[in-house]
Amino acid sequence: MKADSQTNYLRMKTTVIFFAFVLSSISSYGWTEPIMMYGDTSRTGAPFSKDPHVVKFKGRYLMYFSIPPMKGVEDSGWNIGIAESHNLTDWRKVGEITPSVGVDYEKKGLCAPGALVRDGKVHLFYQTYGNGRNDAICHAMSEDGILFERNPTNPIFRPAGDWNCGRAIDAEICRFKGRYYLYFATRDPEFKIQMLGVAVAPGNTDFNREDWKQATDAPVLYPELPWEEECIEGASIAIRDGRMYMFYAGAYNNRPQQIGVAVSDDGLAWKRLSSAPFLPNGKPGEWNESESGHPHIFTDTDGRTYLFFQGNKDKGRTWYLSQKEVFWENGTPAFNK
Numbered sequence: 001m002k003a004d005s006q007t008n009y010l011r012m013k014t015t016v017i018f019f020a021f022v023l024s025s026i027s028s029y030g031w032t033e034p035i036m037m038y039g040d041t042s043r044t045g046a047p048f049s050k051d052p053h054v055v056k057f058k059g060r061y062l063m064y065f066s067i068p069p070m071k072g073v074e075d076s077g078w079n080i081g082i083a084e085s086h087n088l089t090d091w092r093k094v095g096e097i098t099p100s101v102g103v104d105y106e107k108k109g110l111c112a113p114g115a116l117v118r119d120g121k122v123h124l125f126y127q128t129y130g131n132g133r134n135d136a137i138c139h140a141m142s143e144d145g146i147l148f149e150r151n152p153t154n155p156i157f158r159p160a161g162d163w164n165c166g167r168a169i170d171a172e173i174c175r176f177k178g179r180y181y182l183y184f185a186t187r188d189p190e191f192k193i194q195m196l197g198v199a200v201a202p203g204n205t206d207f208n209r210e211d212w213k214q215a216t217d218a219p220v221l222y223p224e225l226p227w228e229e230e231c232i233e234g235a236s237i238a239i240r241d242g243r244m245y246m247f248y249a250g251a252y253n254n255r256p257q258q259i260g261v262a263v264s265d266d267g268l269a270w271k272r273l274s275s276a277p278f279l280p281n282g283k284p285g286e287w288n289e290s291e292s293g294h295p296h297i298f299t300d301t302d303g304r305t306y307l308f309f310q311g312n313k314d315k316g317r318t319w320y321l322s323q324k325e326v327f328w329e330n331g332t333p334a335f336n337k
Contacts (some may be wrong), residue, residue: 027078036089036140040081044071047082051112052308052321057122061085064113064124064147065321069320077109078120078129082146084239088306088323095146099151105155106138114171123207124148125171135173137184140208153209159186161217174237174245178203182212183265185233195219198267201310221248221262221270227277230254234294236245240328247295248271254315256281257293261333273332279309287320289313297326
């Protein structure tokens with residue numbers, strides 16, 4: 001099969017799976033309006049997309065997400081997919097970010113993207129993959145949101161201190177009160193407990209390695225609640241009325257992973273809004289029975305917010321991305337007005 005024909009076939013297959021799953025899931029999700037359900041099939045033949053992050057850029061929405069190693073291709077590694085949309089519901093894949101040739105730190109893979117738009121450019125923050133305790137946060141920049149140029153100081157951040165293992169993954173970056181905050185997940189020295197840390201940089205940073213300073217010598221959020229088990233990861237920030245709201249994933253994948261919310265006035269000290277998950281996994285038989293995980297809270301230019309997340313019902317053999325609009329009242333997020 002010629003390359004162009006194969007590409008068109010994969011796109012058609014992805015579209016068919018997308019719409020079939022939407023139709024079968026509306027009733028189980030409890031929604032009357034059309035819902036988003038995206039799964040990239042290009043890598044394994046099955047829908048498999050994780051770790052969503054969305055920006056609005058030059059008249060369209062761009063979603064960055066993790067895609068698994070290519071089936072049958074040795075050492076292909078985890079990479080980053082890119083899809084575009086004009087309504088936050090219907091998505092079309094438009095690109096991939098793969099390891100740069102000759103770049104040793106990401107040759108085994110890269111994934112878990114986080115992004116922001118500044119000065120007409122998309123800044124992408126991502127983690128290396130497959131390096132164990134040496135995995136770290138990297139940065140790249142793009143004029144069009146598709147083709148990225150790596151930061152020459154990569155990797156830009158790894159944590160220090162005897163409270164963590166030296167690994168940094170799941171980058172989330174936001175500007176708050178004149179500084180940039182970089183939230184990351186790491187593990188304890190025994191590589192058992194996943195938790196969140198934070199680094200800061202000045203407001204005029206170019207995101208180079210030398211600008212990032214670890215802000216605390218301890219985790220800013222550590223698993224404590226029963227449903228969080230041994231893992232907190234995937235932080236995503238919304239800023240409302242001068243406060244930070246962190247949507248985070250609790251428990252490792254398919255335990256089930258579920259989503260919680262915490263609030264902070266300074267980006268360092270966090271208080272959970274509830275002892276229960278904000279978004280739990282689905283009921284038996286529903287599309288997200290195995291988990292509702294790895295959140296991204298996207299704030300649109302009109303101020304409306306949408307919670308993107310990953311889910312599946314087969315213990316991780318497939319992964320879909322979806323979203324629900326979040327409404328706010330007196331500093332409290334909810335899914336219904």
